[in-house]
Amino acid sequence: MVCIQRADSGLCVSVCVCVCVCVLVTMKWISAASLPCFTVASLLLLHCQPVASDADRRSDSALTVVENAEGGGGGGGEGGDEEEGANDNLNVVQPTEQWQTLKPGQAVPAGSHVRLNLQTGQREVRLGEEQLKYMTQDHSRGEESQSVFSPDELKQVMKNIKEDLNPDSKASKYRPLEELKRDMAQLDLLVETDAQIMRRLLDQFNSSTSTTEQRLNILLELEYLVHQVDNAQTLCSMGGLQFILDGLNSSDFRLQESSAFVLGSAMASNPVVQVKAVESGALQRLLTALATAQPIRVKKKVLFAVAALLRHFPYAQHNFLSHGGLQVLSELFRADGGGVLRTRIATMLYDMISEKELISQTGLDPVLDAAHEDRVRQYSKVSVEGELLEKGWCTLVPQLLESTEHDYREKALRALLAMAPTCLDQYRSDSSLLGSLLSLRDQYQEMVQSEMILGEENSYFTEIVELIDAIQVKIK
Structure with missing residues (x-):
């Protein structure tokens, strides 16, 4: 049995529920059978009597209720002071949402819920319902x-x-x-512009105390910087171009590779650097590097630099042809068995032929483009067609079709189509070329049909089939 109490102003109002039912026989007499139940009820009523407020007469089992648990006082005047002083001597429990056991002599704030747990014999207290609601x-x-x-x-x-x-x-x-x-x-911090950084790198590169590894790191940083047009031009004005060209003659293949990489990046789409490179003899250095025995990774970077020098620069193309550039490339093409260098050479030939053809067919208004006539005149001096026939390129490029790489075949087909006006007779008499075109068309046509079944249109293989058809139309 549990006795539930509500503490309010020092009065304990108890509602006790007893499982024993007492039956009164008459209005004045109680049956002997109901005496135990009457006794229990009497004890409970005695237990739940109002608690005395006099602190001097408190017992350990009494329950004391205070108006303000903080000790802030409830009334004014002397009576209030005496009550506040009495509250200060009490051990007031601060209730929470959960039931907690009351120790003997502890007081509780007004409005708290107090119960007697008959299973343990201990009083328990928690916050009242109104306090929980407001909280x-x-x-x-x-x-x-x-x-x-x-x-x-x-x-x-x-x-x-x-x-x-x-x-x-x-x-x-x-x-x-x-x-x-x-x-x-x-703050001892150094802020450097790109020009200052390149000047410092060139000084370190030219220092006699710099090791090969340090020079390789310097070239790597320069290659990153010269991608910006202004930085590449600034590097040339500092004399850095000569240092890079000297690296092409190094006995260390790694320095040759890195120097060619920096040179090609500086010349890419940068006419000012292209002109200075030609004036500095870069073309001769690059052709020499291609003609001598070098690892393939060096030749790849040198070919990259040559292509960057020749692109949209007819004066450099004319010098390239006059210095035997196509002859050097033809020997390199024959010696390459993997197809990597062959693909780059075929792409270079395609660029040179298509540039000249594009300039001659643009039909730009001379008033709007005053330099157009001068470009046409410069490209007229680039006799690529005669060199193609003389150096045997009409039979060399078709060999690239034997590769199993789709990209290599595509580059070869584009070069063959650009060379067709010059090499048409050689194409018609080359049975190996005609057979390769027929075989490749059947192969790629099957790939196109397979992609169409899967719902793919305008695929990469469709472009290859169109290139083959264009070449076959010209041959017929």
């Missing part, structure tokens, strides 16, 4: 207040947005570069 409401209001901005906060956010959108305020946030340099100099 839950305060918690939910606290969560809502955390997720809502105040008006002042919203005003500050809008003010910051307006300041960010104001160009004048943006400009005021940035400081001049010279001022930043001065501040960083005081």
Whole structure:
């Protein structure tokens, strides 16, 4: 059995439920059979009598209720002071949401729920229902207040947005570069521009104390920098182009490879560097590197540099042909068994032929393009067609079709189509070429049909079939 009590103003109101039913026989007499039940009820009523408020007469089993558990006082005047002083001497328990056991002599705040656990014989206390309700409401209001901005906060956010959108305020946030340099100099920090970095790298590269590994790292950093047009031109004005060309003559193959890579990256789509490279004798150095015994990785980078030098530069193409460039490439083409160098050479031939044809057929308005006539005149001096026939390229390029790589075949077909006006008679008499074209067309046509079944259209293999058809039409 559990006795539930509500502590309020020092009075314990108890509701006791007894499992024993007492039957009164008459209004004045009680049956002897009901005496045990009557005795239990009497004991419970005695236990639940109001608790004395006099602290001097408290017993260990009494329950004391205080108005303010914080000791803040309940009334004014002398009576209030005496009551506050009495409360200060009490051991007041702070209830929680869970039941907790009361020790003898402890007091509880008003409004708390107190019960007697008859199984353990201990009093237990927890917060009252009203206290729990108010605590839950305060918690939910606290969560809502955390997720809502105040008006002042919203005003500050809008003010910051307006300041960010104001160009004048943006400009005021940035400081001049010279001022930043001065501040960083005081912090022992060094700010270098790309030009200063390249100057430092060139000095280190030219130093007699630099090792091969250090020079390789320097060339790697330079290759990254010269991709920017301005940096490549600045490198040439510093004399760095000569250092790179000297690296092509190095006895270390790694330095040759890295030097050719930097040179090709600097000349790519950079006419100023292309002109300075030709004036510095870069073409002769590159052809010499291709004609001598070199590892294939060196020749790949040298071919990259040659292609970058010749692209959209008819003057360099003319010098390339006059210095026996196609002869050097033909020997390299025959010696290559893997097809990597052959593919790059075929692509280079295609670029040279298509550039000249494109310039002669553009029909640009001379008024709008004043340099067009001069470009046509320069390309007219590049006699690629005669060199193709003389050096046997009409029979060399078809050999690339024997490769099993689709990319190699595609590059060969494009070069054959560009060379067709010059090599048409050789194509018609080359039975090996005609047989390869028929076989490749059947092979790629099957691939196209397989892709169409899968729902794929305009595939890579369709382009190859179209190239083969175009060559066959010209041959017929």
